[in-house]
Amino acid sequence: MGMTIVQKILARASGKTAVQVGDVVEPRVDLAMSHENAALVLNQFQEIFQGTGKEARVWDPDRIAIIFDHRVPAESSKTASNQKKVREFIASQGIGKFHDIRGDVGGICHQILPENGYVRPGAVVVGTDSHTTTHGALGAFAFGIGATEMASVWTLGNILNVEVPGTIRVNVDGEFPPHVYPKDLILHLIGLLTAEGANYKVIEFHGEAIRGMCTSGRLTLCNMSVEAGATAGIVPPDRETLRYLREVAGVKDPVDLPASDADAIYDRVVDLDAAKLEPQIACPHTVDNVKPLGAVAGKKVHQIVVGSCTNGRLDDLEVAARILKGRRVAEGTRMLVFPASWRIYSDAMRLGYLSDLVDAGAVVCNPGCGPCLGIHQGALGDGETALATTNRNFKGRMGNPTAEVYLCSSAVAAASAITGVISDPRGVK
Amino acid sequence: MASGKVVLKVGDDISTDIIYPGRFMATVLPTETPQFAFADDAQFNRKLKAKEIAAGSFIVAGKNFGCGSSREQAASCIKGHALTVVARDFARIFLQNAINLGLAMVICPTIEAAEGDELEIAEGAIVNRASGKRFPIVPLPKARQAIMDAGGLIPYTRRLLMEREAAK
Ligand code: SF4
Numbered sequence: 001m002g003m004t005i006v007q008k009i010l011a012r013a014s015g016k017t018a019v020q021v022g023d024v025v026e027p028r029v030d031l032a033m034s035h036e037n038a039a040l041v042l043n044q045f046q047e048i049f050q051g052t053g054k055e056a057r058v059w060d061p062d063r064i065a066i067i068f069d070h071r072v073p074a075e076s077s078k079t080a081s082n083q084k085k086v087r088e089f090i091a092s093q094g095i096g097k098f099h100d101i102r103g104d105v106g107g108i109c110h111q112i113l114p115e116n117g118y119v120r121p122g123a124v125v126v127g128t129d130s131h132t133t134t135h136g137a138l139g140a141f142a143f144g145i146g147a148t149e150m151a152s153v154w155t156l157g158n159i160l161n162v163e164v165p166g167t168i169r170v171n172v173d174g175e176f177p178p179h180v181y182p183k184d185l186i187l188h189l190i191g192l193l194t195a196e197g198a199n200y201k202v203i204e205f206h207g208e209a210i211r212g213m214c215t216s217g218r219l220t221l222c223n224m225s226v227e228a229g230a231t232a233g234i235v236p237p238d239r240e241t242l243r244y245l246r247e248v249a250g251v252k253d254p255v256d257l258p259a260s261d262a263d264a265i266y267d268r269v270v271d272l273d274a275a276k277l278e279p280q281i282a283c284p285h286t287v288d289n290v291k292p293l294g295a296v297a298g299k300k301v302h303q304i305v306v307g308s309c310t311n312g313r314l315d316d317l318e319v320a321a322r323i324l325k326g327r328r329v330a331e332g333t334r335m336l337v338f339p340a341s342w343r344i345y346s347d348a349m350r351l352g353y354l355s356d357l358v359d360a361g362a363v364v365c366n367p368g369c370g371p372c373l374g375i376h377q378g379a380l381g382d383g384e385t386a387l388a389t390t391n392r393n394f395k396g397r398m399g400n401p402t403a404e405v406y407l408c409s410s411a412v413a414a415a416s417a418i419t420g421v422i423s424d425p426r427g428v429k
Numbered sequence: 430m431a432s433g434k435v436v437l438k439v440g441d442d443i444s445t446d447i448i449y450p451g452r453f454m455a456t457v458l459p460t461e462t463p464q465f466a467f468a469d470d471a472q473f474n475r476k477l478k479a480k481e482i483a484a485g486s487f488i489v490a491g492k493n494f495g496c497g498s499s500r501e502q503a504a505s506c507i508k509g510h511a512l513t514v515v516a517r518d519f520a521r522i523f524l525q526n527a528i529n530l531g532l533a534m535v536i537c538p539t540i541e542a543a544e545g546d547e548l549e550i551a552e553g554a555i556v557n558r559a560s561g562k563r564f565p566i567v568p569l570p571k572a573r574q575a576i577m578d579a580g581g582l583i584p585y586t587r588r589l590l591m592e593r594e595a596a597k
Contacts, residue, residue, distance in 0.1 A: 024572045040457035040501060048587050054594070071455065079455045130499040130522060146501040146526035147457075152586040156593070160582075161572040195442050196493040200521055229493065231521060286442055373451040373498075394444040394497055399452055401469040 002261030004167045005236050006202045009141040009258060013124045021166045021265075026158045030140075031118055033065045033127035035109050037147055039082040041128060042089050044151035058093050059157035065097035065118055066090060067109040072101045072368040075376030107341025107367045110134040110223060110309035114215070115343060117249035121237035122258045126150070126159055131309055131391065133226045137218035138245070139237030139258060141202075144226065165202050165231050166267040168193070172207040174275035179425040181319075182217030183311055183389065183409035185209075186224040187280040189272070191290030199229035201267060204260065209274035210235060215244035216313045223310050224391050227287040236260060279424060282407035285395040293412060299422045302384040304329070306410050307338025307365075308372045311389035314344050314351075316410040320362075321353035323414035323428055329361035330420030335413075336378045337362050338370045362417070374399025387422060389413050431533075432549035432558070433485040433513065435542050437473055441491035445503040445523065454500060459530070462502045463509025477510050484511035489542045491516065495523025501530065508532040515540050515548065515555060528573050529582035536567040 003011065003018060011019045013027030034041050049056040058064055066086065074080035083101075090098050099105050099112050106112075110131055113119050121139030125132065128150045135142035145159070153159055170189060176182075189203075203225045210218070218235045225233025235241075237257045245251040279293040306312070306320050317339060329335045337357055339345040345367055348354050354364050371378025372390040379399030380386055386398055386405045393405035408416075411425035418428070439447075453465040467473050476482055488507070494516035495503055504526040507514060513533040517540060527534045537555050542548060546559035554563045569577065579585040 024570070037454075037457065037500070043458060044583060047583050048590065050587075052587060052591060054590075076455060082455065082457070128499055130497065132499075144499040144522050146499055146504070146522060146529060148501060148529040148582050149525060152529075152582050155586050155590055160586075160589075161570075161576070163570065163572075195496060196518075196520070199493070199518075229496065229520065373454075375452050375454060379452075392444075392446075392497065394446040396446040396450045396469050401450070 001265065002263035004202070004204060004264040005139070005234060005258050005260045006141050006167060006232065007164060009122055009124060010162065010164055012122070019164045021164050023164045025162050025164060026160050027124045027162060028158050029063065029126055029153050030123035031063055031065060031113070031125045032150060032153050033067070033109055033113060033125065033129070033132065034150060035067050035129060036070045036079065036082060036086070037128050038066050038086045040147040041150045041154065042086065044148045045154050048151055048155050058095070058154045061094045062096055064095045064154065065113060066095060067099040067112045068101050068106070069108045070369045070373065071375055072106070072366065103342050105342065107343065108309045108312065108369060111313070111340035111344070114138060114219065115249055115341060117245060117251040120255060121241060122256050124159070126153060130226050131223050133230065133233045134219050134223040134309060136222040136225070136232050136234035137215055138241055139235065141232055141234065143232045165200055167202040167204050168198055168268045168270060169204050169206060169266040170270045170272065172205065172209040172272045172274050174209055174273040176209065176274045176277065179411050180277045180279060181409040181411060182213060182220045184277050184280045185272070185274060186221045187282050187290050187407065188277060189270070190224065190228045190282070190288050191280070192270070193228040195227065195286055195288040196229040198225065201230055203228065203230045203233045205233065205235045211238060214315065215240060216315050219313070220310055227391060279409060279412050279426070281412070281422065282393055284393055284404040284406065287391070287393060287407065293422065293424050296406065296422050297424060300385060301333055301387045301416055301420060301422060303378065303380060303386040304333060304335040304413050304417045305338065305371050305378060305386060305388035305390060306335070306413050307340065307370065308390040309340055310391040311410050312338055312340030312344065314347050316389065317344070317348045317353045320410045320414040321356040323411060323425060324360040324362065324417060325356040327360055327418050329417045333417060333420040335362040335417045336371055337364045339367045341367050371398055373397065387413055387416050431485060431513070432547060433483065433487055435489050435544050435546045435548060436482050436486040437488045438542065438544045439488070439490045442493045442496055443490055444497035445495060445500050446497055448495065448503040449500060449506050454502065457502065459505035459509060462506040466506035466510060482510065486512055487548050488512055488514045489540060490514060492518050494519050496520035501526045504530050504532045528569070528576050531577065531581035537564050538567060540564045
């Protein structure tokens with residue numbers, strides 16, 4: 001019987017020739033990622049060693065990555081002290097893949113991992129962040145776990161009790177119409193599957209629209225797969241994956257390209273036609289409350305956010321800059337731009353995108369999570385409405401439970417910035 | 430068997446942003462997170478903090494409880510008040526976090542209860558004493574039950590670590 005790509009990855013990482021859906025395995029982990037919540041991980045990690053008489057050492061410092069992104073630069077002494085504790089731990093354990101608050105190597109974890117070549121096709125990647133699904137874009141099996149589970153991985157090097165998931169195969173054929181992006185595709189799919197439609201499953205992307213898509217767009221698809229409840233999203237690696245790894249991530253060593261068998265068994269197959277898509281909006285307060293843009297066009301917006309691990313990459317900034325160049329952000333609306341990494345920030349600076357955005361009245365902030373989770377930058381006022389390229393719109397997201405968050409592509413965000421109301425980028429001349 | 434009152438009834442898709450709002454994420458230690466449990470539900474949060482809610486009381490939820498972020502604070506803040514969560518089902522990461530931390534939770538796909546009802550966890554079912562109805566429980570997969578039985582993932586991992594050392 002054929003296996004899906006994820007079954008193959010799990011079989012190999014567990015030292016088996018084959019696994020079936022529902023089997024419980026304990027795969028070795030290729031990469032274990034944490035951000036500021038490493039502060040909690042290390043607390044739990046030290047607790048594991050208590051009373052064992054053993055010194056607390058991580059299983060493999062080269063396989064651990066820690067990126068500060070959620071609250072950078074620190075917004076409070078509490079955060080700063082946690083970050084300090086994590087820094088000291090990193091130094092004492094010799095963890096090499098550390099991205100501190102720096103303008104050369106810093107950024108959001110889900111951008112830092114791919115752009116530094118830390119994620120390879122066929123790898124098992126876990127992260128203490130639900131959007132770890134992002135890394136499936138490079139053909140890895142990547143999923144989010146909690147801090148205590150990460151402490152267990154740091155100790156043992158395996159992830160315990162992984163149930164081999166079933167897979168939903170999504171075939172996307174056709175070509176994207178102008179002003180319609182991978183973000184619109186994934187929002188549409190989440191609306192179709194619902195917030196729990198892919199619970200405990202993998203979403204595997206196929207079809208000519210995926211083959212023709214850059215890694216940047218694939219990262220967006222896999223990033224948001226978790227919003228349909230999926231354990232992971234995955235794009236079987238291909239020539240574009242190789243191109244990205246070689247040209248962008250600087251990977252030189254040989255790369256394996258695992259694939260699903262032709263006779264692999266899927267729980268469900270969904271066929272979509274990219275050519276029929278139009279701009280989509282996820283409305284408050286659930287990500288699966290998705291409507292075609294027309295249904296909410298004209299809604300007043302107080303804050304526009306372009307950025308995050310979902311849509312803060314160079315192509316997103318390019319689209320926003322192209323739409324806003326020579327125009328102005330509407331009075332009564334503020335626009336915040338958060339590039340996903342400092343590398344993207346400096347590329348966007350060199351290419352002039354940032355000055356186009358700033359000249360239009362946007363505020364360009366430092367790379368990081370910023371308003372996406374509303375901890376310390378770009379929080380919303382009571383009853384305000386935000387339109388964001390981020391991935392969640394739950395009540396209380398962006399820091400205010402009385403505010404509303406709508407989700408969209410960067411083209412929709414930029415077009416709406418000009419008018420101050422939700423607007424269709426297809427109407428911008 | 431364990432019984433208690435339903436002190437909070439919520440619907441489907443209750444996200445971690447509702448259980449433990451992101452703005453309190455700098456607070457991580459399980460000893461400190463309980464103060465921010467359901468922080469945006471001012472009334473319920475106040476009752477929790479005032480210790481007006483008895484240990485062993487129930488939160489009853491619909492489908493997909495704990496969806497959203499992987500933040501473990503969402504599980505530790507509830508555990509800190511010794512509440513039991515009964516949901517129609519749980520989001521994956523939340524469920525695993527709950528198991529890892531030893532938070533009492535029950536998967537009960539047909540549960541029907543209102544705030545104030547007295548629930549009892551019986552053999553294989555939840556009994557609502559107010560309505561007299563029984564609602565079957567979905568047992569946890571065996572491998573996960575082993576972590577629960579060990580008292581959570583920390584003691585479970587500690588044991589594996591020692592076993593591996595001994596086998597060296
Ligand atoms: S940008 Fe938002 S979704 Fe992405 S890692 Fe940061 S907080 Fe999470």
